Amino acid sequence: MVKEYEIVIVDDDIITLALLEEALKEFNVLVMASPVDALEAVREMEIPPLLIILDVTMPQMSGFELCVKLREFVSEEQSDIIFHTASSEMEERLKGYEIGASDFLIKPIEIQELRKKAKTIIKRGKKRRAEQASTESNSQLIQAVISDLTEQGILIHYFRAASKTSSISSLLNLIVKTASNFGINSSVQAKYVMNDIEYRQAVSNEVTISALERELLDRLEYSERIMTRGKRLFLNYPPFTQIIKNMPDDPAQAGRFRDHLAIILEAAASQYRDIVKTDEVNLMIQELEVVQKRADLENQTKNRQVLDTLTELVDSVESKIFEYGLTEEQESELLQLFRKSTDKAYDTIDNAMTTENLRLIMQRLKALRELSQSQDEEAESIVDVELF
Numbered sequence: 001m002v003k004e005y006e007i008v009i010v011d012d013d014i015i016t017l018a019l020l021e022e023a024l025k026e027f028n029v030l031v032m033a034s035p036v037d038a039l040e041a042v043r044e045m046e047i048p049p050l051l052i053i054l055d056v057t058m059p060q061m062s063g064f065e066l067c068v069k070l071r072e073f074v075s076e077e078q079s080d081i082i083f084h085t086a087s088s089e090m091e092e093r094l095k096g097y098e099i100g101a102s103d104f105l106i107k108p109i110e111i112q113e114l115r116k117k118a119k120t121i122i123k124r125g126k127k128r129r130a131e132q133a134s135t136e137s138n139s140q141l142i143q144a145v146i147s148d149l150t151e152q153g154i155l156i157h158y159f160r161a162a163s164k165t166s167s168i169s170s171l172l173n174l175i176v177k178t179a180s181n182f183g184i185n186s187s188v189q190a191k192y193v194m195n196d197i198e199y200r201q202a203v204s205n206e207v208t209i210s211a212l213e214r215e216l217l218d219r220l221e222y223s224e225r226i227m228t229r230g231k232r233l234f235l236n237y238p239p240f241t242q243i244i245k246n247m248p249d250d251p252a253q254a255g256r257f258r259d260h261l262a263i264i265l266e267a268a269a270s271q272y273r274d275i276v277k278t279d280e281v282n283l284m285i286q287e288l289e290v291v292q293k294r295a296d297l298e299n300q301t302k303n304r305q306v307l308d309t310l311t312e313l314v315d316s317v318e319s320k321i322f323e324y325g326l327t328e329e330q331e332s333e334l335l336q337l338f339r340k341s342t343d344k345a346y347d348t349i350d351n352a353m354t355t356e357n358l359r360l361i362m363q364r365l366k367a368l369r370e371l372s373q374s375q376d377e378e379a380e381s382i383v384d385v386e387l388f
Contacts, residue, residue: 004028004045004046004047005028005029005030005045005049006027006028006029006049006050006051006122007024007027007028007029007030007049007050007051007052007053007118007122008029008030008031008032008038008041008042008049008051008052008053009021009024009029009030009031009032009052009053010031010032010033010034010035010038010052010053010054010055010058010063010066011031011033011053011054011055011058011084012033012034012035012055012058012059013033013055014033016055017031017032017033018031019109020053020109020114023109023111023114023115024114024115024118027118027122030049034060035054035058035060035061035062035063035065035066036060036061038066039061039066039069039070042070042074043073048074048078048079049079050079050080050121050122050125050126051079051080051081051082051118051121051122051125052070052074052079052080052081052082053081053082053083053084053105054066054067054081054082054083054084055083055084055085056083056084056085056087056092057085063083063085064095064096064099067081067083067096067099067100067101068099068100070100071099071100076100076102077128079125080102080103080121080125081100081101081102082101082102082103082104082105082117082121083096083101083103083104083105084104084105084106084107084109085104085105085106085107086106086107088106092104102121103117105117151182151256151257151260154178154181154182154260155260155263155264157178157181158174158178158264158267159267161174162174162267162268162271163271165271165275166275167275168190168192168199168201168272168275169201169203171190171268171271171272171275172188172189172190172201172202172203173203175188175203175240175242175264175265175268176188176203176204176205177205178264179205179242179244179261179264180205182257182260182261183246183248184244184245184246184247184257184261185204185205185206185244185245185246186204186205186242186243186244186245186261187202187203187204187206187209187213187217187242187243187245188202188203188204188217188240188241188242188243188265189201189202189203189214189217189218189240189241189242190202190239190240190272191218191221191239191241192239192272192276194276202214202217213243216234216243217241217242217243218241220234220235220236220241220242220243221236221238221239221241223236224236225237225262226258226262228247228258231245231246231247231249232244232245232247233247233257233258233261235261235262235265237262237265237266237268237269238269239269239272240265240268240269240272242261242265244257244261
């Protein structure tokens with residue numbers, strides 16, 4: 001790689017080269033006698049020279065031909081090209097202007113004029129490059145800010161949606177979709193125990209999860225919180241484990257994504273506890289439904305007992321009426337029998353109220369479950385919002 005030069009001078013005349021080099025010694029100058037070698041030298045420069053001085057008449061390649069080839073990869077904004085020639089013909093000037101030259105010097109070259117033009121061009125070129133560098137720096141800064149805002153927006157949408165998620169499967173899908181919004185492919189698993197039963201759910205943004213991935217997702221629960229292997233990132237925030245398959249090459253971006261994804265999974269672990277409570281409510285509803293059905297059957301039996309008791313009462317009263325005359329003693333006996341039977345009927349009816357109380361409790365629990373489901377649907381709609 002050729003080092004940086006401010007000025008390149010190309011002339012097949014060694015004496016002219018030495019003269020021009022001496023005149024411009026305050027600058028970093030490269031002098032070359034071969035236009036072919038000069039072309040390759042400039043091509044290899046990481047930063048092109050601010051000024052290129054070319055002799056018009058040279059063997060191998062004329063100054064005009066060399067200028068045309070240089071302009072294929074060096075723009076007029078990057079480098080000024082000045083010809084020096086013994087001719088003052090207008091046609092020559094027009095040709096030079098057409099192919100990208102900025103000025104001409106007439107031989108014999110006036111040294112003071114050369115120095116003045118060189119200083120002006122170098123000063124202008126340095127200023128232009130400084131402005132360009134500042135513009136590129138500002139552009140990079142703006143791009144970084146936009147990127148950061150986009151990433152923050154993805155996180156905000158995740159937390160909004162997660163706060164309204166009421167099932168493990170919905171939360172897993174939300175985690176994978178959020179990672180996809182970062183341009184990342186991942187698989188995530190939840191492994192947990194509820195009512196002494198172990199549950200395992202896994203989701204990926206790819207069609208299937210390979211056997212090896214499933215094994216790693218299982219084993220990650222015994223590993224560190226965060227591990228990296230090349231472009232792979234492994235996260236472990238029980239009951240969740242996650243494998244990220246394509247972390248970005250840029251170290252700064254990879255670092256930000258790692259922090260974002262770790263925060264997401266840690267927050268999901270916290271949200272999991274709320275979801276478990278919801279699942280417990282659902283389980284309670286199922287158990288109460290069984291209890292209610294059993295109570296309904298018992299009440300049907302008790303209602304029949306009430307009818308039997310009242311029927312027995314009626315039969316007894318009738319039999320007593322036909323068997324005895326209505327004396328006071330008989331009347332007292334009849335009333336006592338009536339009270340005993342009716343009291344038994346009331347006790348049975350009071351016990352039947354238990355079923356109604358269960359029904360009221362279940363209605364309240366179902367209302368809570370429906371509220372959670374509506375929040376879950378709202379969370380899914382939030383995730384679908386277009387980001388920035």
